[in-house]
Amino acid sequence: MNILALETATESCSVALLRGDALFERSELAPRRHAELALPMAEAVLAEAGLARADVDGIAVGRGPGSFTGVRLAVSLAQGLALALELPVVTVSSLAALAMEAPQDDAPVTAVIDARMGEIYAASFERDADGLLKPCGEEVVCPPDLWQPALTLDACHVVGTGWGVYGEGLAARLGTPRSTDADRYPQARHVARLAAPRFAAGDTLTPEQVLPVYLRDKVALTIAERAAAKS
């Protein structure tokens, strides 16, 4: 099976093609250039794998959380590709893709993305018997001071930009993690790998079912809410 994967939720823009077990990928830290880069990257991985566009069997996409615009880019591309080529889609959490960047040992992983506006996106993952990461608790968006991780932080590897911004305060309040790496971003290769078993199980979506997960859902105040806030 040939899976084309897209992940553009953070500063990193990446596209991967999983052809059986062989992986082809392009990834670049390119804030604000994702829209320009994504399809040429897809073209490059297909060419490298020696495949035509019509040879793709499924689209995997990082559905967020992350930058609103970045998440929508990957989702819109996935929708368009899937509709045009009549392909099934699997959506993958960008936090789960980020967690896959942690050291591959038995320890659980906590992924933390800087959500701007003084908040973080965070989720924790445990390894199952097969060594795959499984979500543990809910994905959240919250101010770092209010965050209650699902797992004890000192048992975890912590990855992601959220640690770079708020790591010091978090370590003081919640304990020093087993390891930390703030320079990690969700990558399309992990989106492809996490999606593969779901394609095999037939756990897929149609183009219109492919939607972003923003976590931050309150983005504006209604007239009534503004009036209430004033009084």
Next chain:
Amino acid sequence: MVNWPAEIGRAAKYNVHMSKFSKPVLGIESSCDETGVALVSWDPDQPGRGLLAHTLYSQVKLHADYGGVVPELASRDHVRKLMPLVRETLDRAGLGMRDLGGVAYTAGPGLVGALLVGASAARAMAWALDLPAIGVHHMEGHLLAPLLEPDPPEPPFVALLVSGGHSMLVAVRGIGDYEVLGDTLDDAAGEAFDKTAKLMGLPYPGGPVLAAEALKGDPGAYHFARPMTDRPGLDFSFSGLKTQVLLAWNKSDRSEQTRADVASGFEQAIVETLAIKCRRALEATGMSRLIIAGGVGANRRLRAQLAEAGEREGFSVHFPRLEFCTDNGAMIALAGAIRLAAGQAQGPQIKVQPRWSLDTLDPVATA
């Protein structure tokens, strides 16, 4: 070249094997708060016949609670609505994605996040099927919308583009050959309608409600100045008019009838201002055809007064049908189809231009 007998030639004209560009072009509009999708098969010999299907979803209700368009919410809604609309448009036309000859989308001007949704999906579809794709200027879409009607006006003509986001006069010398003659210095005409409605306590979006109120009012009861008509030039300014209305409204008894009278006086001031500038633009360019586009082009009084002025003064006035005055996918599919037929297309880099001047477009050579 093969010399076909005439009847085969005619048949071949409608045959999808004939040329990539007689094939339908999918158009996507997502620059603000409406998601529009359409399929247009452009044939210059058959104007008014190329529209195969179109669908539109308006977000007006979504934004009403916020008193205006919230850009992030607009983007979020485009992502939800676009795929179902593309599917429905194809179904209505009885076509599949593989019947398409190209893809067009609004690349600007507009809200950057909203534009990116349509542009990304459109580029992805085109790339997947190896089809040419083109980013269309939203206002060019409005300018060319009259070509969706039978017996469309031929350039050269003057176009008045009036909507919630724009008020401009454009000299159209050919497709892609545009000169902006005048623009608004502050509020757009539609914006002036909406803001004036709001300050008289009418719900968002107030423009159409205000126009409905105006029908019940006495147009002679209140007289407001016709902004910038006492000096030469083709620019507009509507924000002062709004202030005049506010003063008049605050001094009044604020009854239902007064509201209708004020609305009527306000509408008359806008319509007359637009009409004066249209006449000036026709004089300045020596052109004799006027087309009206954009949401305010649906205003009844504007239509009636311009049509009347045209008859009196010997210029012709053309309006697209009401549904193509407001934002829609059909005008984008059409503008895209014309440009794709001229061999214009861009690579797979997704680019949008939230600010984009009409003057900078490439002309399209017409045979």
